[in-house]
């Protein structure tokens with residue numbers, strides 16, 4: 001029996017490269033996400049390419065260079081609100097549509113991204129903050 005990694009099933013390097021490019025072009029134009037990202041998204045795009053490669057069972061490109069992913073810890077210096085997590089996921093879905101990803105491998109990847117995105121949330125949405133402040 002041939003067993004494929006999710007990395008292979010989605011189309012490997014070429015697909016991930018296209019995906020991160022399409023995704024960060026959207027991030028660059030998004031009013032909710034743009035403010036917390038660096039001006040130049042080149043390195044961010046490259047890091048995400050490396051991370052997603054290993055996340056899906058490809059070579060451990062990210063860890064080879066940056067060490068243990070510790071993604072939640074690496075996101076702590078940014079305000080990741082539930083709204084930002086939903087927007088991140090929405091833009092990822094749009095990027096997947098744009099590059100023509102489909103089928104069970106895409107669905108699998110997206111479900112795992114939902115879990116990670118929710119795990120990254122470290123701040124309440126503004127309404128909640130205001131609500132608590134007024135108590």
Ligand code: HEM
Nearest residue numbers: 036037044047048051066074078080084085088116117120
């Ligand atoms: C939930 C919403 C998310 C927001 C708002 C967010 C935001 C950010 C921001 C602002 C950075 C810093 C960019 C930089 O300094 O270059 C970053 C880095 C990164 N994010 Fe996210 N992120 C989210 C979810 C995710 C998810 C779900 C993943 C993985 C599947 C992820 C993977 C990464 C990686 C690999 C980096 C680079 C870390 C490094 O500096 O080495 N992020 N993210």
